[in-house]
Amino acid sequence: MNTVRKAVIPVAGLGTRVLPASKAIPKEMMPVVDKPVIQHVVEEAVSAGIKEIILVTRSGKSAIEDHFDKHYELEAELARKNKTAILESIRNIVPADVTISSVRQPEALGLGHAVHCAASLINNEPFAVILPDVLVNNYQQDTTDLDLMIKAYDAKAAGQIMVEAVPDEKVHLYGIVDCQGNDPAAGESVAITGMVEKPAQEVAPSNLSVVGRYVLPGRVMELLSTTKPGAGGEIQLTDALDELLKEQAVDAYRMTGKTYDCGNKLGYLQANLAYGLQHPETAEGLAQLLQQEFLQEALEQKELLKQEA
Numbered sequence: 001m002n003t004v005r006k007a008v009i010p011v012a013g014l015g016t017r018v019l020p021a022s023k024a025i026p027k028e029m030m031p032v033v034d035k036p037v038i039q040h041v042v043e044e045a046v047s048a049g050i051k052e053i054i055l056v057t058r059s060g061k062s063a064i065e066d067h068f069d070k071h072y073e074l075e076a077e078l079a080r081k082n083k084t085a086i087l088e089s090i091r092n093i094v095p096a097d098v099t100i101s102s103v104r105q106p107e108a109l110g111l112g113h114a115v116h117c118a119a120s121l122i123n124n125e126p127f128a129v130i131l132p133d134v135l136v137n138n139y140q141q142d143t144t145d146l147d148l149m150i151k152a153y154d155a156k157a158a159g160q161i162m163v164e165a166v167p168d169e170k171v172h173l174y175g176i177v178d179c180q181g182n183d184p185a186a187g188e189s190v191a192i193t194g195m196v197e198k199p200a201q202e203v204a205p206s207n208l209s210v211v212g213r214y215v216l217p218g219r220v221m222e223l224l225s226t227t228k229p230g231a232g233g234e235i236q237l238t239d240a241l242d243e244l245l246k247e248q249a250v251d252a253y254r255m256t257g258k259t260y261d262c263g264n265k266l267g268y269l270q271a272n273l274a275y276g277l278q279h280p281e282t283a284e285g286l287a288q289l290l291q292q293e294f295l296q297e298a299l300e301q302k303e304l305l306k307q308e309a
């Protein structure tokens with residue numbers, strides 16, 4: 001059995017990159033096809049064997065907790081109308097043996113600070129950190145990257161941090177790992193020797209970026225309690241992990257799936273197209289739309305813009 005049973009999902013972010021959509025609803029509640037982003041992420045955790053999910057939230061984001069809670073009125077109404085399939089889709093979002101709890105992050109002091117807000121619930125056990133902006137699509141694969149990372153954590157007794165290569169001009173947007181030039185193959189992990197948050201291109205140790213999935217020992221919480229503000233004046237998870245490396249092995253795990261950053265507009269649209277093309281109810285219609293009308297329209301639109309310029 002997996003030793004990693006807990007996951008921390010920080011959801012206290014302001015969602016400034018997807019405004020105005022996220023003004024009155026949490027960005028994590030924006031739908032990708034027919035489920036809010038947060039549900040996709042929670043389902044990923046559950047399928048990797050996670051049993052306790054801890055949301056790190058803040059005021060104004062209670063819709064996220066409500067989404068995973070019982071909705072008596074709606075359930076009664078759907079039952080009365082015999083809408084069984086829809087009823088099932090809202091009733092069992094998480095299995096009965098999975099709990100979802102939440103803690104508050106009172107101030108936006110950084111990702112490291114947000115994760116540390118869950119320290120007492122993690123209680124020194126190993127845990128996963130899942131950043132909900134990033135959807136990891138493992139469509140038609142036997143398993144998920146998070147599942148493989150948890151298995152690698154157990155097999156190697158080393159923290160696992162998911163990475164993917166990014167163009168050099170984008171390294172300043174991510175946590176970047178140093179693996180001494182060892183590039184892990186997809187689905188494999190290699191030892192990390194250093195990590196740096198959002199480095200300038202000239203000093204970045206590699207172009208392997210931290211993607212938003214981590215499997216970590218409980219010790220990280222102790223390290224976070226003394227981590228000083230770093231990049232952007234925020235308490236960074238990356239800095240605590242750089243400290244952890246001095247004590248124990250931590251690996252970079254190279255992902256096999258595909259990521260979509262739903263925290264920005266284009267990534268969010270891409271996610272909807274990709275997941276829409278995988279959903280049984282929308283796949284065929286969307287594929288036709290893209291091939292015929294939509295593509296033609298897009299090309300004409302581009303042509304018009306060119307003429308106007």
Ligand code: G1P
Nearest residue numbers: 111173174175209210211212238
């Ligand atoms: C956070 C992490 C960064 C990571 C990124 C992945 O940054 O601090 O290390 O590479 O998520 O999405 P943020 O995007 O919150 O600035």
